[in-house]
Amino acid sequence: MKIEEKQFIALDLGTSNVLAYVGKKGIVYNEPSIMAYDNLNNSLIALGHEAYEMVGKTNDNTRMVVPIKDGIIADMDAAKDLLKNIFGKLKMMDIWKNSVVLLACPSGVTELERDALKKVAMDLGADMVVVEEEIKLAAIGAGLNITLPRGSVAIDIGGGTTDVAIIASGEIITSRSIKAAGTSFDDDIKKYIRSEYNVNIGDKSAENIKIQIGSLGKYNAERSMSVFGRDVVSGLPKEAVVSAEEIRNVLINSFSKITDLFIELLEATPPELAGDIIKYGITICGGGALIRNVEKYFSDIFSIPCKIAKDPLMTVINGAKDYEKIIFNKLENGFYGKNGRNLKEINKFM
Known part of the structure; x- marks a missing residue:
């Protein structure tokens, strides 16, 4: 053939x-x-x-x-x-x-x-x-021209892993991967609600909380949200009311693993590419890019321009x-x- x-x-x-x-x-x-x-x-x-x-x-x-x-x-x-x-x-x-x-x-x-x-x-x-x-x-799909002799930085926050990489001249210069991503964010929310409210909730409920009120920075019209699960002590159905601020603190703690990974990546970056990173910034891909204020979160921490890819999923x-x-x-x-x-x-x- x-x-x-x-x-x-x-x-x-x-x-x-x-x-x-x-x-x-x-x-x-x-x-x-x-x-x-x-x-x-x-x-x-x-x-x-x-x-x-x-x-x-x-x-x-x-x-x-x-x-x-x-x-x-x-x-x-x-x-x-x-x-x-x-x-x-x-x-x-x-x-x-x-x-x-x-x-x-x-x-x-x-x-x-x-x-x-x-x-x-x-x-x-x-x-x-x-x-x-x-x-x-993901970098190619986000519209980055990775063939140029300059550093392009991408962070792909998926369901199971988060990958970060610096790409130049068509190849990955250095990359890192960590199992801190969508499903682990949901697990962290579940653990927090169990610890704080003595309520066990399911995976879908945790994901819904993340989508509905999750953020990495304050936003307009923040609200609280009711979630239903099983009381840890009695085993009976129970309601917990969680605020956007509570979930933000959980997610910021979860995202700290990603920022640590990115710092590790930057430390392994050739000096010639450091200027490119500062000039052209970071592109965020994957489902995690849909969390409110994720681009501002990374931009504030690293003082580097940050944008979300078009259609990150x-x-x-x-x-x-x-x-x-x-x-x-x-x-x-x-x-x-x-x-x-x-x-x-x-x-x-x-």
């Missing part, structure tokens, strides 16, 4: 959401990563939005599974099930045969973990699988779309082996 005839598939397998892009068709799937299984016969009951609606409302015969956690495959069989059912539902399983697949992963993923990601796609029939750091794809998959022509250009020039590993070093991609 000629290179130009191969089908291109890009996957952003996140802890919170799965996005799939197919060349010449666009984004064909964008739903939560969660899946529901029947424990009695180990059959898949639901996935995506349908499974998400079941969270916290299932019986003992149902188990909820998130196959990808922190960019790493936590359940290989479930990950294969996920992709088979997504593309089967779309009646697109045939596109996997001899396809070229691009997978996004966090910066801290090991070679062994990359190989596990590749195996899932290869088992479905892919001819070649390329794994790229999602922060690089889609930056990784949008970057993957743009990366399609880069991959096929590399293929034509013999830069990849069959399994997607680089055969040559190149410095210019676009």
